[in-house]
């Protein structure tokens with residue numbers, strides 16, 4: 001290898017490195033696409049049948065009247081499933097141990113027989129089980145519009161990456177050609193073969209000036225910087241965006257009913273939202289304050305509401321004899337709002353301290369049948385409010401100290417606190433001016 005070509009070699013390597021990186025990125029984004037991949041035709045058919053016949057008792061991820069069915073194809077053979085689904089009664093009567101065991105495990109609650117479904121139809125349901133993946137958190141709000149919001153995980157990104165790769169391939173090819181033709185012309189000029197090549201002075205000088213190690217490191221730095229800033233941008237705009245996320249909860253608890261129609265104060269249930277960092281979700285005890293009595297029997301022909309029964313089950317409460325058992329278990333509410341661990345957020349600071357209402361951040365919760373994430377919870381969202389909102393230092397005891405400091409410097413517009421007075425003698429200060437943009441305030 002000719003020594004003086006080292007630099008060009010490096011270029012080639014840098015290009016190759018970039019290509020590999022881009023390839024990785026594109027595979028990464030393709031994974032994102034794959035997650036949202038469509039079911040096969042058979043599984044789609046199965047999904048329809050499943051929704052029409054089974055979802056009254058079954059969910060994929062959670063235990064309902066019947067077991068959660070995600071992964072059931074791994075614990076039962078197809079033959080077993082066919083027999084069970086089409087006629088579990090006959091199957092149990094045939095003495096199948098597993099069938100009897102699961103029946104007993106579910107307190108002998110009888111599952112319907114589905115002999116009306118053909119064998120092929122049941123097979124399509126099984127195919128649906130096989131192809132089923134946990135739902136990608138859906139963006140409910142804004143419907144169609146929200147769906148089409150540009151995302152890193154979009155086909156466009158994939159095409160752009162593909163396009164870049166093609167361009168880089170071409171560049172690589174041209175570099176190769178240039179290298180070879182330069183090599184050739186150099187050999188022709190000097191009339192020497194590769195092996196015998198005498199050190200060319202000019203090239204030697206250049207090489208001395210550009211230390212290859214430093215050159216390598218420089219390229220590395222540029223690439224790392226580019227990737228890091230992209231990662232930063234990506235994190236700030238894309239990561240964990242779950243606006244509109246509205247999972248189905250284990251009990252059909254409605255804020256519209258309780259906080260809206262019944263006008264129960266938010267703090268009755270989320271008592272810590274003004275006192276501490278977290279705005280905890282209430283324990284079942286809180287529900288029992290009312291639901292020990294409110295059973296809605298009128299609505300269900302004298303029976304206790306099935307949803308209220310779930311509260312009793314969680315409390316291990318025997319409504320007929322009004323006795324508590326000793327095996328209560330908390331209701332597993334699915335958490336909706338969730339900041340990444342490295343971000344710090346404090347409820348009491350915002351609600352009690354700064355006087356921001358729950359609805360400013362959470363939207364009209366009292367109108368929601370099912371709670372959904374109303375705001376993006378992205379860094380930009382926090383920062384925007386910190387820039388725009390005024391702090392009410394005059395009427396909020398929380399800011400007494402700050403208010404005093406500002407008042408004391410009223411006549412000095414250029415001082416640290418005096419500058420918050422506007423021309424007409426009012427105080428105008430935003431969280432941003434009070435340190436609300438400092439990284440360390442929000443990041444551990």
Ligand code: HEC
Nearest residue numbers: 053054057065066067085102103106108109110111112114
């Ligand atoms: C009326 C309620 C009900 C309906 C409707 C229902 N199931 Fe079930 N299913 C159950 C119960 C309860 C069990 C647990 C065993 C038992 O008690 O019979 C069960 C068990 C199962 C099992 C066994 C799970 C395991 O872990 O072994 C499968 C598979 C199953 N059901 C599939 C279906 C499919 C498919 C449908 C729709 C075609 C369906 N079920 C409709 C109530 C129901």
Ligand code: HEC
Nearest residue numbers: 258259264265266269281333335336337358362365366371
């Ligand atoms: C009777 C009790 C009760 C009242 C009153 C109530 N909530 Fe809730 N809240 C709950 C329960 C239970 C959950 C968890 C289940 C759910 O998400 O629906 C919850 C969930 C939430 C969540 C989502 C928590 C998460 O997982 O991220 C928010 C936000 C919320 N409530 C805000 C409010 C606001 C604002 C009000 C007043 C307008 C209010 N709640 C009134 C019981 C209550």
Ligand code: HEC
Nearest residue numbers: 251252253258264282286287289290294296305306307308
């Ligand atoms: C301050 C009293 C009160 C509290 C606390 C309360 N509820 Fe209710 N809830 C009611 C009333 C009253 C109704 C019935 C409204 C009606 O007449 O339809 C109701 C209805 C319901 C229903 C509808 C049942 C059905 O079948 O229609 C569910 C589910 C429910 N509550 C769940 C909960 C849960 C879960 C909690 C605890 C997080 C809770 N409630 C706390 C008063 C309360």
Ligand code: HEC
Nearest residue numbers: 266270273278279280337338339345350351356357358361
């Ligand atoms: C300044 C915006 C803001 C205000 C005001 C606000 N919240 Fe929140 N809320 C958030 C954020 C951000 C999260 C997610 C916190 C996390 O993941 O650490 C959250 C989470 C929650 C949760 C889930 C449990 C938790 O603490 O993580 C509940 C419940 C909740 N809020 C209820 C309320 C209620 C009730 C009020 C009014 C008294 C309120 N919030 C006011 C921004 C706000």
Ligand code: HEC
Nearest residue numbers: 344345354356360381382385386389431434435436441442
């Ligand atoms: C609707 C407006 C609003 C939103 C949204 C909001 N904040 Fe704030 N935040 C405030 C106000 C007002 C203050 C009080 C400013 C002060 O005391 O200096 C504050 C104060 C703070 C402080 C204390 C700053 C200090 O100087 O001590 C932190 C930390 C903070 N917010 C974090 C967050 C985070 C993290 C988010 C996003 C998840 C967020 N905030 C979203 C309005 C908001």
Ligand code: HEC
Nearest residue numbers: 235236239240340343377378379382383436437438439442
């Ligand atoms: C007002 C609060 C606030 C301030 C100030 C703030 N951040 Fe953030 N930052 C957040 C929140 C909240 C998130 C999480 C956003 C999300 O989940 O999408 C975040 C996310 C990030 C991320 C993305 C990390 C990831 O999840 O991939 C980076 C990087 C970051 N912040 C850096 C900074 C830097 C640097 C500063 C100072 C210039 C800063 N932040 C100031 C609230 C803040």
